[in-house]
Amino acid sequence: PRRNPAMTLAAAGAAGLVVGLAVSAVLVLSNDRATVVERVVERVAVPVGGTTGAVGVALGTADGTAAGALPSIADVVARVSDSVLRVEVYNGPIAVGTGSAVVLRDDGHVLTNSHVVDGGSIFVLVTAGGTRLRAQLVGADELTDIAVLRAVGTTDGGPAPPLTPATLGSTVGLRAGHTAIAIGSPLGLRGGPTVTVGVISAVHRQIQGGGGDIYYDLVQTDAPISPGSSGGALTDRAGALVGITTLVAVSEIGAEGLAFATPVEIAHDVATDIINHGRARHGWLGISGGDATAAQLDGTGVPRGVTVFGVADDGPAARAGLRAGDVLLSLAGVPVMSMGDLVADTRLLQPGDAVPVELYRDGRRETTSVTVGLRP
Structure with missing residues (x-):
């Protein structure tokens, strides 16, 4: 079985580590010698010597918070917002949709939903600070509604700046009643991501989407999520990413207070396949x-x-x-x-x-x- 991303560093004996850096490198073979040409970092939340946060991980030493202590929601939002981007989707010169994305790696790879990028040929990522980035579609997987974009430069021709990866959490130990923080870009509103707070309502949900597709093992939350927030971040109380927002229950009178997210383990696994193989290998x-x-x-x-x-x-x-x-x-x-x-x-x-x-x-x-x- 593939490994839980939240446990990547635990096996290395990092029992006292709160936020770790899992480092990999892309190699190019030249003259029979391997040369490192690109350094890729993913931030991973790991267990901390028996002291746990809301869902079995504790975060925060990067900003001085003691292990086991939880930052305020405002502090969590301040830290996570740089990892959440707005996605603008165009088919030629025509805008066909907007959504959200979460930074996976600092080399420009970001997570979003497959339905967000569907029908698009040109993609623009907008940071919380307003920087507009050209992006390429690396791949998409309709079964899990996960897609990967990669920022390749600014829209005015400059190089893409380094992006801040989200801290990967885990749905292991996630329970109904835990705090849930949703961060996205509803309706394409300018001025940075929008934040809503609720609770985890249930886990392991099986839901049929509007197109008839069935999605498995979803995380349900009552944190209000509006159109345009698809592909955004669902984090736990400590700010660790536990899901990518995917579906919102809507009736004739509007949203019903039910939203669903793809678990971070599935999103990470599918994204890794897309990056390495060009498609999800289910x-x-x-x-x-x-x-x-x-x-x-x-x-x-x-x-x-x-x-x-x-x-x-x-x-x-x-x-x-x-x-x-x-x-x-x-x-x-x-x-x-x-x-x-x-x-x-x-x-x-x-x-x-x-x-x-x-x-x-x-x-x-x-x-x-x-x-x-x-x-x-």
Whole structure:
């Protein structure tokens, strides 16, 4: 399975670190020698020796805040706003939409929504200070509604300035009732990002979008989010990014106080694929199924699972010997709680990896191995 971005530095023994810098470099081979030509930094929030913030991470030593203490919301906003940009989308000379984006890396890569960039051929990023940047579309993934743009220069022909990456948090430990801060550019309003505050209403939501697409594992918040804020930041109380705002529930009378964000783990994973491979590389098992009933789970010893309805011919599941009627209990060591969870968890698996699958068949629990495929 792919790693949680919020845990990137924890394995390196940085138990006392509050905000870490995960550094990678792009290499160009020249004369049989590797030369570093570009330094890329992603800021990652990591656990701090038993002291936790709102969702299991503590932030703030960069601005003098003691570990375990939380800055004011105003201080959080001041720190995060530089990492949130307005997106202007044009098809030739015609403006076709606006949205928001969150800076992922200081080399100009930013996260936004796939639906924000849809239909556009020219993209402009506007910083909180009003600097206008030309941007190129690196790639987009409709399944998760995540897209990546890269700033390549200013609109007046100058070089793109370094951007301030958002601090990546984690949805692990995120609970209903935790503070949620939404930062975006609703309606394309000038003057910098707009901030709203609410709570996390729920996690692991499964929602059908307006186009009929189903989005899995979303974070729900009641922080007011307006059109144009799509692609913006949803942070926790400590200012760590926990999601990219994606959907707003709207009725005939307007917004219903329900908004949804793609978890930062999924957004980061998809963005990394897009940057490295030009497209998202979703894991695939080739299974159709549904939530297991109480009768199907009888004798398994677990409260939830997924019943297999069918497997794709010569797909990963079929090659591993799975068949209709099997009840899947765990995947890669993680309990399978619902069909939605299975879809979301499978997408985050690395194609080509062999992962254990625990299942219930003919009154017995069995474990087999499935080699994850690349979603067609």
